[in-house]
Amino acid sequence: MNSAPHDKTRIQPEVGDRPIRAAVIGAGMGGILAAIKLRERGMQVVVFEKGHGFGGTWRENTYPGLACDVSAHWYTYSFARNPDWKSLMAEGPDIRDYFDRVAREYGIDAITRFGEEVISLRYADSVWNLQTAADHGDTFDVVVAATGVLHHPNIPHFEGIESFEGDVFHSARWDHDVPLDDRRIGVVGTGSTAAQLASALVPRARRFDLFQRTAQWVLPRQNVPYSDEERARFRENPEELEELVRELRAKTLEGYAAAVIDVDSPELAAIERLCRENLDTVRDPELRRRLTPDYRAACKRLVISGTFYDAIQRPNANLVTAPIQGIEPEGVRTADGAFHDLDILVLATGFLVDRFIRPTTVVGRGGISLDDVWAEGPQAYLSVSVPDFPNLFLLNGPNSPIGNFSLVEVAQHQIEYILQLIDGIRHGEYAEVSVTPAAMRRFEDDRCEAARKTVWVTGCDSWYLDKRGVPASWTFSYDRFEEEMARPRMEDFDTR
Known part of the structure; x- marks a missing residue:
C-alpha cells in the first residue's frame, strides 16, 4: 500500500x-x-x-x-x-x-x-x-x-417468523456458527446482497430458494483476477496503477453516471442493451420471464454480477415469485399455497x-x-x-x-x-x-x-x-x- x-x-x-x-x-x-x-x-x-x-x-x-x-x-x-x-x-x-x-x-x-x-x-x-x-x-x-x-438493517416482519424452528437472521448480522453445506437455505430479497449470496450458496446448499420481491436488472461483469506479475508492476510503478484507476473511473463515469441523470441518453440505452443480453443467457423461457423487471434499467441500483444467472439456473436453485404469506415452524408459506421447507432463512432485505x-x-x-x-x-x-x-x-x-x-x-x-x-x-x-x-x-x-x-x-x-x-x-x-x-x-x- x-x-x-x-x-x-x-x-x-x-x-x-x-x-x-x-x-x-x-x-x-x-x-x-x-x-x-x-x-x-x-x-x-x-x-x-x-x-x-x-x-x-x-x-x-x-x-x-x-x-x-x-x-x-x-x-x-x-x-x-x-x-x-x-x-x-x-x-x-x-x-x-x-x-x-x-x-x-x-x-x-x-x-x-x-x-x-x-x-x-x-x-x-x-x-x-x-x-x-x-x-x-x-x-x-x-x-x-x-x-x-x-x-x-431493514428487518420486515413476517407473520409467524417467531415460530420458525430453523436459523433466521439478517444478512448484515450473519451467524457464522450456522453450518451451510447440504442445508435447505432460503434468502428473501433480490438486490446485490441476495445475488452475491445466491452465487456463493447455491453450490453449497442442498436446495436454495430465492424469494424474489422484485426482479432486478443485472449488469454482467466478470471479476477478473490480477496476476502476481500485474500486482508486482503496480507496486513497482505507482503511475501505472494510477493510469489504471483513471481508466476504471472514466469507464464508469462516462457510462453509469451519465446514464442515470438522463433517461433519454445513449449511455442508458447501452446499459439496458447489456442487461437484456445478459438476461437472454437464462435458457428457460419461464424463468427468464420471472427474472425480467417491469421498469427501466438503473431505476433501482444495478446488480453487478457475472455469476448470478448461472447460479439461479442450477438444478438445486428455485426462484420463488409468489409473495410470502407467513412463516411456519419448518419453512415459508407463499400466497400461492406452496410450502418451502427450510433449515435457514436469511433476510437480505437491505437497510x-x-x-x-x-x-x-x-x-x-x-x-x-x-x-x-x-x-x-x-x-x-x-x-x-x-x-x-x-x-x-x-x-x-x-x-x-x-x-x-x-x-x-x-x-x-x-x-x-x-x-x-x-x-x-x-x-x-x-x-x-x-x-x-x-x-x-x-x-x-x-x-x-x-x-x-x-x-x-x-x-x-x-x-x-x-x-x-x-x-x-x-x-x-x-x-x-x-x-x-x-x-x-x-x-x-x-x-x-
Whole structure:
C-alpha cells in the first residue's frame, strides 16, 4: 500500500490560528478519511465508533460472497492506493483489512474510542456538547458525521417468523456458527446482497430458494483476477496503477453516471442493451420471464454480477415469485399455497437508508432538533451542511452521489470542501458556519427539478426515492458535483 505516515503529511498551523478540537462520528471509510485529513490540518481529533473495529459496513457485513461491485483500485483513497488487490472487484474481508491497515498506518487507532455510540449532540456557546452511551461527555468546536447509511438493517416482519424452528437472521448480522453445506437455505430479497449470496450458496446448499420481491436488472461483469506479475508492476510503478484507476473511473463515469441523470441518453440505452443480453443467457423461457423487471434499467441500483444467472439456473436453485404469506415452524408459506421447507432463512432485505446520523439526538442553534428538521426526510446543502446546525458537517450525507461508483472518491471531494469551511474557523474569520435556509431551499428546488429527467423517477419503487417520490441522491452530473466541491460559495453560508 502506498501511504505516508500521518505525521509527515500534517500541515503546520499558521501563527495565530485558533486551535480546533474535532469529533468524528464513525470509523468506517468516511470516518477514517475525515480523521486523517483533519489531523493533517493540525487539529486535535477524537473518533467515536459504536463498534469495536474499523471498516463500517465492511466490518458489519460478513456474509458469504460479500464483495464490492465497484472496481477495487478506484475504491481506495487517492493517497493510499493498494497495489495488491487480488481481482477487479475486491472481496469484503480484503476491503475491511484495507481500511483497517490505512487507519493504523495513519495512527487513527490511537485517537479512536471504540464501543462508544454517540447518543447526543447539543450546540451551545459555539461548541458541540457530545455524549456517548458509555456516559462519556466532551465538547468540540466542529463535528464530522461519517456514519454512513448501510448499517441499520431493514428487518420486515413476517407473520409467524417467531415460530420458525430453523436459523433466521439478517444478512448484515450473519451467524457464522450456522453450518451451510447440504442445508435447505432460503434468502428473501433480490438486490446485490441476495445475488452475491445466491452465487456463493447455491453450490453449497442442498436446495436454495430465492424469494424474489422484485426482479432486478443485472449488469454482467466478470471479476477478473490480477496476476502476481500485474500486482508486482503496480507496486513497482505507482503511475501505472494510477493510469489504471483513471481508466476504471472514466469507464464508469462516462457510462453509469451519465446514464442515470438522463433517461433519454445513449449511455442508458447501452446499459439496458447489456442487461437484456445478459438476461437472454437464462435458457428457460419461464424463468427468464420471472427474472425480467417491469421498469427501466438503473431505476433501482444495478446488480453487478457475472455469476448470478448461472447460479439461479442450477438444478438445486428455485426462484420463488409468489409473495410470502407467513412463516411456519419448518419453512415459508407463499400466497400461492406452496410450502418451502427450510433449515435457514436469511433476510437480505437491505437497510434503513434515511437514518444517517440518527438515532443520535442532535440539537442545533436555538434548540432546534434535527429530527424535526428532517421529519419529512433528510436534506442537506450539497449533502454536507444543514441550516442552524453550525460547524456540523456530513460525509456521504443526504442527497450525496450514490450508485455504482466510488463513494471513497465522493467522500474525498466532500472532506476537502468541508476543510475549507473549517479553515475559516481556524483562521479566526468566523466562529460558526452553516448553510443559509435560502441556499438550502434553492439547492433542494434545483435538485428536485433536475430529478425529473433521471431514470430514478421512471416508475420503480426504490430505496433511492424519499417519501415524496424524489430521488434521495445527487440528481445533477458528476462534473457538477466536482465543480461544486472545488470551493464553497461563502454567500450561501451563515457565518458568525
